[in-house]
Amino acid sequence: MGKRIGMEIALAAAEAAALCRPDVIAAYPITPNTHVPEHLSDIVAEGRLDAEYICVESEHSAISACCGASGTGARAFTATSSQGLLFMQEILPIVPSLRLPVVMVIANRAVSGPINVWNDHSDIMYQRDTGWVSLFAANGQETVDMVIQAFKIGEHRDVMLPVNINIDGFQLTHVVEPIFMPDQEEVDRFLPTYKPFAQLHPDTPVSMGSLGAPDIFNEAMCAKNDALVRSKKVILDVWKEWEKQFGRKYEPIESYKTEGAETLIVTMGSMGETAEIAVDELRKDGMPVGLLKIKLWRPFPFEEFRRAVKGAKALAVMDRAVSCGGPGGPVFAELRSALYDEPKKPKTLNFIIGLGGRDVVVEDFIQMAKKTAASKKVKPEDAYEIYGARE
Amino acid sequence: MTQKRWPEGWRDVTPGCMVLEAGSAVEYHTGSWRAKKPIWDNSKCIKCGVCYMFCPEGCITEDQEGFFVANLEYCKGCGICTHECWPKAIVMVNEED
Numbered sequence: 001m002g003k004r005i006g007m008e009i010a011l012a013a014a015e016a017a018a019l020c021r022p023d024v025i026a027a028y029p030i031t032p033n034t035h036v037p038e039h040l041s042d043i044v045a046e047g048r049l050d051a052e053y054i055c056v057e058s059e060h061s062a063i064s065a066c067c068g069a070s071g072t073g074a075r076a077f078t079a080t081s082s083q084g085l086l087f088m089q090e091i092l093p094i095v096p097s098l099r100l101p102v103v104m105v106i107a108n109r110a111v112s113g114p115i116n117v118w119n120d121h122s123d124i125m126y127q128r129d130t131g132w133v134s135l136f137a138a139n140g141q142e143t144v145d146m147v148i149q150a151f152k153i154g155e156h157r158d159v160m161l162p163v164n165i166n167i168d169g170f171q172l173t174h175v176v177e178p179i180f181m182p183d184q185e186e187v188d189r190f191l192p193t194y195k196p197f198a199q200l201h202p203d204t205p206v207s208m209g210s211l212g213a214p215d216i217f218n219e220a221m222c223a224k225n226d227a228l229v230r231s232k233k234v235i236l237d238v239w240k241e242w243e244k245q246f247g248r249k250y251e252p253i254e255s256y257k258t259e260g261a262e263t264l265i266v267t268m269g270s271m272g273e274t275a276e277i278a279v280d281e282l283r284k285d286g287m288p289v290g291l292l293k294i295k296l297w298r299p300f301p302f303e304e305f306r307r308a309v310k311g312a313k314a315l316a317v318m319d320r321a322v323s324c325g326g327p328g329g330p331v332f333a334e335l336r337s338a339l340y341d342e343p344k345k346p347k348t349l350n351f352i353i354g355l356g357g358r359d360v361v362v363e364d365f366i367q368m369a370k371k372t373a374a375s376k377k378v379k380p381e382d383a384y385e386i387y388g389a390r391e
Numbered sequence: 392m393t394q395k396r397w398p399e400g401w402r403d404v405t406p407g408c409m410v411l412e413a414g415s416a417v418e419y420h421t422g423s424w425r426a427k428k429p430i431w432d433n434s435k436c437i438k439c440g441v442c443y444m445f446c447p448e449g450c451i452t453e454d455q456e457g458f459f460v461a462n463l464e465y466c467k468g469c470g471i472c473t474h475e476c477w478p479k480a481i482v483m484v485n486e487e488d
Contacts, residue, residue: 099407160406198409205413212408220408222401 118357261290
């Protein structure tokens with residue numbers, strides 16, 4: 001077992017990535033992810049990690065370099081935020097299409113405008129459908145664990161897909177937390193050397209990224225989608241293996257005090273920990289409230305979600321992104337769709353919270369839970385509100 | 392793994408649509424794209440080889456006498472050889488002519 005240390009989470013994410021012995025790191029600094037690549041460049045400069053650190057001129061180049069490096073069979077890592085992630089957009093769907101297991105930490109930040117460097121989930125939501133495995137960490141420990149798990153998940157021969165680990169900008173990246181940092185020997189035992197399916201190498205010539213005309217594109221997309229759907233099995237296996245070796249349990253949907261709960265708060269990311277306190281307070285007052293924390297966003301764990309909400313009468317679904325002109329936040333749309341065919345389904349209310357770093361406190365979760373519990377049936381287009389927006 | 396010539400169903404698509412066989416493009420006969428074909432007038436040809444060097448398809452070869460010919464199985468009819476040929480020894484003529 002590694003040592004328990006106090007460390008800023010962005011630095012801890014970099015340390016965790018270094019423990020995975022990446023061959024190539026290409027990243028461009030952007031708030032609030034900057035400390036991740038910055039610290040990795042320190043680690044490489046200090047000689048603690050033998051990796052090619054490419055100082056690229058943009059995020060578009062960062063993901064392109066990682067994509068190319070991964071094609072040669074290298075283990076590649078990058079990190080970004082917000083506008084940087086959007087600048088990667090053109091390449092993001094190509095990486096999973098080529099089945100290359102690049103790992104990326106996304107320090108989630110609002111997308112402009114107005115210009116805003118603070119935290120919400122709008123950046124990853126714009127990239128939701130690109131084909132990456134998407135994990136959400138709620139704290140520093142989960143960040144470290146998920147970075148290491150990500151390489152193992154992505155590189156598995158039944159997956160071969162890139163993985164992003166979403167950590168809330170500032171609320172996680174810039175916070176010092178006590179973290180069990182695994183040692184090198186433990187990580188080496190968990191994560192074997194990467195054995196790529198194919199490599200761009202003169203001795204084993206292959207073509208990656210060739211043309212897919214209309215008579216093959218359909219089939220190619222079907223195969224890509226299937227790979228992501230099927231990756232869930234490997235994710236669950238890797239999490240079981242992690243629990244066995246490191247003693248920390250991971251589930252696609254984590255339940256907190258859900259026994260006998262009539263109202264469930266659903267969160268993704270760091271706000272789950274604030275919501276836990278709200279649940280504790282409400283339970284003290286005798287209100288049957290529980291909490292679900294989504295850790296696996298893509299592939300979406302439909303089965304686990306339906307099981308987790310069994311018996312609940314109402315869901316207070318938290319979103320941290322707006323789908324302008326749509327049916328509510330992206331998480332909400334997903335959950336409602338998952339429940340549509342269920343014979344007995346809970347009422348669902350959507351609260352879009354914490355946009356661009358707006359603070360959401362325990363009392364807010366208490367209010368939202370109470371409002372949800374008391375709510376009547378509402379039309380889908382009235383089922384969401386941007387919580388806390390001043391009138 | 393052996394790669395199929397043409398995936399019938401999506402399950403046959405190779406991971407990442409990778410082409411696992413080297414030099415397989417030779418089996419793609421791009422000559423069918425052509426609307427015009429290059430015709431050499433060897434009385435004007437000075438055997439400089441500019442057409443050979445500029446052909447993006449690599450389908451122009453030198454014959455035994457040192458003149459140049461295009462392999463029409465692959466020639467896409469782009470006309471670059473004609474454009475580059477400064478003694479004007481190549482003309483593009485319609486396929487049907």
